[in-house]
């Protein structure tokens with residue numbers, strides 16, 4: 001198999017850089033920044049790091065069960081597709097700022113998209129034929 005997206009994007013160093021930029025955009029975005037109030041910063045940094053490693057297809061990828069549990073309380077409070085889409089938009093902005101090539105951004109988005117039903121605690125989509 002060819003290099004993983006994680007390696008192609010620059011591995012751990014790229015994750016760190018992308019986290020900083022992505023998080024800055026998220027906190028500026030009034031559609032979603034309220035979700036990140038009242039969260040302790042240490043937990044938040046670990047979360048962002050886990051998010052980005054997962055988005056890059058890197059090691060320690062999170063399982064659906066983790067993502068379901070991690071967001072269950074938020075879904076009860078109204079987390080929905082609009083928020084998920086906004087997170088994706090901010091991710092694209094961050095990756096563009098890092099001059100990541102379009103085909104790799106698309107791979108990242110495809111990977112993140114596979115988590116939608118878990119993050120939003122919905123039944124999995126039916127398998128496509």
Ligand code: HEM
Nearest residue numbers: 032035036043047050051054062070083084087112115119
């Ligand atoms: C797009 C796909 C997403 C992925 C892959 C993802 C990933 C993660 C991960 C790995 C955690 C840590 C879970 C844990 O350690 O228990 C987490 C927690 C969290 N996520 Fe997400 N997330 C996604 C979408 C979202 C969205 C759309 C929002 C809100 C706009 C969001 C807000 C949060 C918050 C606030 C926490 C911390 C919850 C807490 O500490 O109580 N996430 N996410």
